[in-house]
Amino acid sequence: MVQRGSKCPPSGPLTADERALLFYYCLNHTVARCIGCSRSYYLSELVADLLSGRTHLCPQCQRDLTDNVRSHVYGCGILPAEVRQRAQTLRDVAQRLVKESRQLRDEADVLIRETEAAFEANRRALWQALKATTPST
Ligand SMILES: [Zn+2]
Ligand SMILES: [Zn+2]
Known part of the structure; x- marks a missing residue:
């Protein structure tokens, strides 16, 4: 069995609690920055891909911004x-x-x-x- 080092594994979709926090506090400011498009997006601008089940994608390049959104939740100054x-x-x-x-x-x-x-x-x-x-x- 290979044990991965200190790096966190991809953390998966946002939990219900994380989404709730976003809806409570973060609807009026941008929550994720796409490095590909070098612009920031509001929660409502992010798109989901129903086929792959991925959520919080960049509306322009479909990059998965879930981790950006998640780190926003835990670093948001509004909370x-x-x-x-x-x-x-x-x-x-x-x-x-x-x-x-x-x-x-x-x-x-x-x-x-x-x-x-x-x-x-x-x-x-x-x-x-x-x-x-x-x-x-
Ligand atoms: Zn926020
Ligand atoms: Zn993008």
Whole structure:
């Protein structure tokens, strides 16, 4: 078995939580920059390719901008500090969960369940923080 080094694997599509954060806070500014087209795009400008199931593509060159959008979520200055921090924690827990599930499989159900519980707790905390800061319009 070859273990990859410190580089993160491609992280896949945005989670429901990441998309929610974008919709709450990031509709009015650009969220991804395409280096191919050297311009930035609003969330609403990004396109999806239904055939391949990819989302958040550059509308001009179809480059996958998911990772750009994701790093925007965790670096966006509009997000209240508490929300950003909780989102980051949640992401760390989620990554740990994926890793541990892969490593342990059914040998260590308990550990996985504990991590899942931590994930849910963090997720609740994120949504509480998010609701607390949502501008009431
Ligand atoms: Zn933003
Ligand atoms: Zn492009």
